[in-house]
Amino acid sequence: MLSSTDLVQAVTADLGKIRETAPLVLSLTNSVVQPLTANLLLAIGAVPAMLNDAEEAVDMLRSGTGALLVNLGTVTREQGAAMQTAVREANRLNIPWVLDPVAVGALSLRTRLAGQLKEQSPRIIRGNASEIMALAGYSSVTKGPESTSSSADALHAARELALHTGAAVLVTGRTDYSTDGRQVTATENGHAMMSRVTGVGCSMGALSAACAAVSPTPLQAAVSTAVLMGIAGEMAFEQSPSPGSFAVSLLDSLYALSPEDVVRRARFLSL
Amino acid sequence: MLSSTDLVQAVTADLGKIRETAPLVLSLTNSVVQPLTANLLLAIGAVPAMLNDAEEAVDMLRSGTGALLVNLGTVTREQGAAMQTAVREANRLNIPWVLDPVAVGALSLRTRLAGQLKEQSPRIIRGNASEIMALAGYSSVTKGPESTSSSADALHAARELALHTGAAVLVTGRTDYSTDGRQVTATENGHAMMSRVTGVGCSMGALSAACAAVSPTPLQAAVSTAVLMGIAGEMAFEQSPSPGSFAVSLLDSLYALSPEDVVRRARFLSL
Amino acid sequence: MLSSTDLVQAVTADLGKIRETAPLVLSLTNSVVQPLTANLLLAIGAVPAMLNDAEEAVDMLRSGTGALLVNLGTVTREQGAAMQTAVREANRLNIPWVLDPVAVGALSLRTRLAGQLKEQSPRIIRGNASEIMALAGYSSVTKGPESTSSSADALHAARELALHTGAAVLVTGRTDYSTDGRQVTATENGHAMMSRVTGVGCSMGALSAACAAVSPTPLQAAVSTAVLMGIAGEMAFEQSPSPGSFAVSLLDSLYALSPEDVVRRARFLSL
Numbered sequence: 001m002l003s004s005t006d007l008v009q010a011v012t013a014d015l016g017k018i019r020e021t022a023p024l025v026l027s028l029t030n031s032v033v034q035p036l037t038a039n040l041l042l043a044i045g046a047v048p049a050m051l052n053d054a055e056e057a058v059d060m061l062r063s064g065t066g067a068l069l070v071n072l073g074t075v076t077r078e079q080g081a082a083m084q085t086a087v088r089e090a091n092r093l094n095i096p097w098v099l100d101p102v103a104v105g106a107l108s109l110r111t112r113l114a115g116q117l118k119e120q121s122p123r124i125i126r127g128n129a130s131e132i133m134a135l136a137g138y139s140s141v142t143k144g145p146e147s148t149s150s151s152a153d154a155l156h157a158a159r160e161l162a163l164h165t166g167a168a169v170l171v172t173g174r175t176d177y178s179t180d181g182r183q184v185t186a187t188e189n190g191h192a193m194m195s196r197v198t199g200v201g202c203s204m205g206a207l208s209a210a211c212a213a214v215s216p217t218p219l220q221a222a223v224s225t226a227v228l229m230g231i232a233g234e235m236a237f238e239q240s241p242s243p244g245s246f247a248v249s250l251l252d253s254l255y256a257l258s259p260e261d262v263v264r265r266a267r268f269l270s271l
Numbered sequence: 272m273l274s275s276t277d278l279v280q281a282v283t284a285d286l287g288k289i290r291e292t293a294p295l296v297l298s299l300t301n302s303v304v305q306p307l308t309a310n311l312l313l314a315i316g317a318v319p320a321m322l323n324d325a326e327e328a329v330d331m332l333r334s335g336t337g338a339l340l341v342n343l344g345t346v347t348r349e350q351g352a353a354m355q356t357a358v359r360e361a362n363r364l365n366i367p368w369v370l371d372p373v374a375v376g377a378l379s380l381r382t383r384l385a386g387q388l389k390e391q392s393p394r395i396i397r398g399n400a401s402e403i404m405a406l407a408g409y410s411s412v413t414k415g416p417e418s419t420s421s422s423a424d425a426l427h428a429a430r431e432l433a434l435h436t437g438a439a440v441l442v443t444g445r446t447d448y449s450t451d452g453r454q455v456t457a458t459e460n461g462h463a464m465m466s467r468v469t470g471v472g473c474s475m476g477a478l479s480a481a482c483a484a485v486s487p488t489p490l491q492a493a494v495s496t497a498v499l500m501g502i503a504g505e506m507a508f509e510q511s512p513s514p515g516s517f518a519v520s521l522l523d524s525l526y527a528l529s530p531e532d533v534v535r536r537a538r539f540l541s542l
Numbered sequence: 543m544l545s546s547t548d549l550v551q552a553v554t555a556d557l558g559k560i561r562e563t564a565p566l567v568l569s570l571t572n573s574v575v576q577p578l579t580a581n582l583l584l585a586i587g588a589v590p591a592m593l594n595d596a597e598e599a600v601d602m603l604r605s606g607t608g609a610l611l612v613n614l615g616t617v618t619r620e621q622g623a624a625m626q627t628a629v630r631e632a633n634r635l636n637i638p639w640v641l642d643p644v645a646v647g648a649l650s651l652r653t654r655l656a657g658q659l660k661e662q663s664p665r666i667i668r669g670n671a672s673e674i675m676a677l678a679g680y681s682s683v684t685k686g687p688e689s690t691s692s693s694a695d696a697l698h699a700a701r702e703l704a705l706h707t708g709a710a711v712l713v714t715g716r717t718d719y720s721t722d723g724r725q726v727t728a729t730e731n732g733h734a735m736m737s738r739v740t741g742v743g744c745s746m747g748a749l750s751a752a753c754a755a756v757s758p759t760p761l762q763a764a765v766s767t768a769v770l771m772g773i774a775g776e777m778a779f780e781q782s783p784s785p786g787s788f789a790v791s792l793l794d795s796l797y798a799l800s801p802e803d804v805v806r807r808a809r810f811l812s813l
Contacts, residue, residue: 302573
């Protein structure tokens with residue numbers, strides 16, 4: 001288990017490597033959050049790619065893609081098939097991929113699809129408490145894309161899910177939990193305003209893919225995601241405490257985020 | 272017929288109920304305006320949900336959805352079929368639904384579809400003058416999504432459409448008209464800059480769905496929509512008189528909008 | 543060959559005509575950039591229309607459309623077929639159309655499609671260096687949607703492509719090159735921050751369509767596009783040097799852009 005100081009160093013190292021290597025992140029994601037996701041990846045220093053065609057997804061994976069994001073937010077049968085194709089190719093090429101199981105549980109198509117995808121070796125699974133509980137097989141009440149459970153409620157499910165799938169699981173909420181099933185890192189960066197902007201959660205999935213492209217382990221990538229996005233959210237709220245301008249400042253903050261900001265602001269909890 | 276004072280109280284009551292109950296609004300809407308629509312619903316205090324699959328739309332309607340928006344802006348045959356399924360289920364569950372017939376008249380697929388949907392008991396129909404006239408069966412010249420008629424021109428058509436469909440009709444323009452076919456409420460909040468940001472009109476459709484989830488009548492929901500969005504537009508323009516920053520301030524204004532703002536700014540016309 | 547003074551006058555004339563005539567630009571474009579594209583067209587004074595259905599594209603072209611944009615960024619087989627239909631109708635009606643071959647080269651579906659579309663008389667082809675080289679038949683290394691070649695590298699390919707297709711070719715980069723195969727105009731407006739916001743390049747394709755609707759020649763429309771967007775980018779960076787707020791200021795700057803700004807800032811290179 002890393003100390004807080006080691007964790008902070010690992011987060012700043014991931015940030016530095018994203019900016020230095022500009023990993024290409026192929027995001028098969030929902031149409032609502034495509035603009036924010038692409039802009040957020042650009043702001044942190046990664047290169048976003050988005051497309052719909054399965055054959056082209058394979059082409060892109062073979063052309064220097066650093067990580068793949070699969071987000072089920074507005075999935076259709078056709079997009080689901082493209083995701084399956086992309087995941088197989090990513091695994092064949094040993095490209096890390098992230099599963100973001102938006103609103104699984106109540107919605108049938110994505111729940112079936114997520115149940116299949118979780119068996120195909122995602123490196124990271126990112127969700128709120130309700131989504132992680134549903135994906136782990138526990139029932140949970142959701143209200144649309146919003147979670148009604150706390151992330152602490154989901155920690156047991158997250159550990160089971162991590163052990164079952166081999167993925168690092170990132171449960172986002174007031175406290176963010178990152179676990180590979182054995183170790184758990186709890187972090188408390190972020191601001192409630194992040195839930196008043198559409199796509200911030202989904203963009204954490206994309207950021208975790210960028211981190212997975214450069215980080216030594218999926219667990220570290222999950223922790224870096226929670227800390228970097230959380231700190232950017234805090235900085236954004238200090239600049240802009242209303243949701244429209246907050247979303248703008250969130251991008252500005254990710255662009256400006258320095259290693260010193262990480263050292264000063266990262267908050268790890270003892271468990 | 273309510274007095275202006277009663278109307279203002281009813282608008283502030285709707286605003287309070289949206290913030291208190293956070294209704295889930297399922298928006299089957301066009302891809303151009305999805306981000307603004309979702310952010311606007313979050314800013315006012317509602318919870319947005321968006322998806323593409325017909326089966327999932329039914330699942331979502333059965334999971335606590337407060338209102339459904341059907342917006343035809345980028346409709347395809349496949350999305351049209353999902354909309355038909357969703358509307359049937361909403362009616363079965365007595366969930367209010369809103370029809371936003373973007374650019375009907377010149378465009379064949381959506382004109383046929385809107386003609387069918389208007390017969391299926393929408394609670395609110397929201398459109399600009401050209402769209403309402405076309406949907407009511409009058410010819411009207413449109414220029415893409417922009418209206419070339421004034422909302423006053425469309426008032427007769429709006430009353431007929433309301434009587435025929437049983438919906439409250441909201442005609443948006445410099446003056447906004449809300450009618451159930453018998454009563455008409457004319458309001459004059461808003462700013463011309465709202466037409467320089469894509470999706471503001473479509474977001475009024477989404478806001479009217481949020482209002483329909485909490486308001487005592489569809490007519491009141493239409494009036495509340497016109498007043499709340501119009502006032503937010505005025506406040507936004509005072510902060511930010513250029514279109515990029517205006518769009519940001521529009522979200523900030525909806526978030527900040529107080530009952531006092533409504534009392535001070537609501538402008539009802541005598542007809 | 544026009545002098546710099548003549549070129550500046552021609553650019554300001556195009557800007558004036560867009561604002562005066564508000565051309566309707568039908569954009570068949572990728573889902574990531576739809577909101578920015580629509581907002582950018584509105585900011586400069588054009589009217590955006592977006593839709594997915596092939597039959598409706600034909601309807602719209604017959605209803606006063608000034609120019610058509612075909613952008614391959616998230617193309618599917620179905621959207622590709624709609625694009626083919628729209629291009630045929632645009633040519634039949636003598637409506638200028640723009641091809642934006644996003645990320646052609648590595649990705650198979652769009653590369654095949656772009657190869658067909660370039661033979662169908664686009665008035666303007668807009669791309670970065672890698673895209674123009676790939677479309678002209680030269681191999682080039684791309685990293686997702688980003689170009690790894692400089693626009694100067696692509697100038698030879700651009701001239702060949704222009705002569706072969708009859709289109710004006712606009713190669714965007716640090717220096718922007720506009721050519722009809724015989725004349726070349728090089729312009730140096732813009733700012734590197736434009737590449738940190740998703741959709742700025744794609745929005746140049748849309749702006750070039752708006753210019754093509756009003757400009758005396760496709761070549762002039764390409765030059766006007768490069769200069770107007772570049773100047774707006776410079777003005778935006780002076781206001782907002784971080785990417786989130788830069789994107790907002792870019793729209794504000796296009797809205798505010800005056801003929802005097804063009805005269806003062808336009809930078810033409812001698813070749």
